[in-house]
Amino acid sequence: MKRYILTFCAFVALFFASAQNDITQFLGIPIDGTKSELMSKIKKKGFKKTKFGDHTVLTGRFNDTxxxxxVVTNGDRAYRVMVWDSHPSNERMIKIRYNNLCYQLKNNDKYGSSRKHGAYVKLGN
Structure with a gap:
């Protein structure tokens, strides 16, 4: 019985250890750590600090735009990167950019479409 419990504990530890390696990335940067750490890493990719309302954001080119x-945080930990256009877009431009993005994801082996939701999801590493 002791052997079964140790084996089970080993599998649980292995599961959690492997789960930690699958962290979502943005521009090849893991979305992990504090906001200032993540903003600093994105800034090194060529983005510049800019005042937006009452706080600071980064500006630059992403996907030819x-x-x-x-960076959005939960407490002090980063968990999401928010990207939005610097210039206002009209409905026609939004549709064109959406279709271009779908085309890019369709031709990328890392992503696949979900027929149920009509969205592209990451398939794996």
Whole structure:
């Protein structure tokens, strides 16, 4: 019985250890750590600090578009990168960019489409 419990504990430890290696990335940077750490790493990719309202965001080019980037946190830990256009877009431009993004994801082996939701999801590493 002791052997079964130790084996089970080893599998649980292995599961959690492997789960930690699958962290979502943005521009090849793991979305992990504090906001300032993640913003610093994104800044090294060529983005510049800019005041946006009452806080600071990063601006630069992403996917051939001028964008603003901010890091969303849960407490002090980063868990999401928010990207939005620097310049206002009309409905027609939004549709064109959406279709271009779908085309890019369709031709990328890392992503696949979900027929149920019509969205592209990451398939793996």
């Amino acid at each position: 001028d964008v603003n980037i901010d």
